[in-house]
Amino acid sequence: MDEKDAGGYSVSYEREDIAFPVYVISALAAAFLAAAWFTGLTIWLALGAAAAGFAYYNFPLLETGRATMGANQYGVFIQAFGLIRWRAIDKIDLISIAERDTTIHELQIGLKVPLSSALVTDWRKQPFYRSLMRLPWSMTPANVVRVRLGTFNQPADEIHRTLLRMWRYFRS
Incomplete structure (x- = not known):
């Protein structure tokens, strides 16, 4: 049996409150990584990697249909x-x-x-x-x-x- 085939009563993540911070951190990660690309400074790369890691860790909160x-x-x-x-x-x-x-x-x-x-x-x-x-x-x-x-x-x-x-x- 797979996770998708469980059926019955189910609950999923709510989208209202929790999606916004994940999207904001994702946008910050993209901005920091772009700044690292254009300036070549490692501080922007470190900040971008940290923000991207946080957004990636919290990505399941965006899967509201699952x-x-x-x-x-x-x-x-x-x-x-x-x-x-x-x-x-x-x-x-x-x-x-x-x-x-x-x-x-x-x-x-x-x-x-x-x-x-x-x-x-x-x-x-x-x-x-x-x-x-x-x-x-x-x-x-x-x-x-x-x-x-x-x-x-x-x-x-x-x-x-x-x-x-x-x-x-x-x-x-």
Whole structure:
């Protein structure tokens, strides 16, 4: 099974807030690299390379049509991670983390089995050009998959409720 064939309920990145900074940094990178080309100064090249690297790392935020996370009858799928079986999931929690003046919502999926047996399909091996880009997930040593929900096109509590409802239905 491929990432594109996952089907079912899915969420993707929201385009409104997050696309603008990526486009601005891309334009700055182009301007810095053009300045390096015309002036021959390495400072412009260094600034252009740093800005281009930042824009490249955040490029997945522009892929609004691609499903980033979701669920189907087989389990929960996460882009560049894989498809986690419903029966391998121990808990699905929505955690609110206060950072400065904002609240970050994070979905934590606890696994009851080792990751190698929890995954129906493993999408962690990415082509080299994708391996340098932002990942929507992180894994803790306690066998918990963490996904930040702030950049998705649906509210965090709605994503959590939908995944809980599907988990209760499909695990039995």
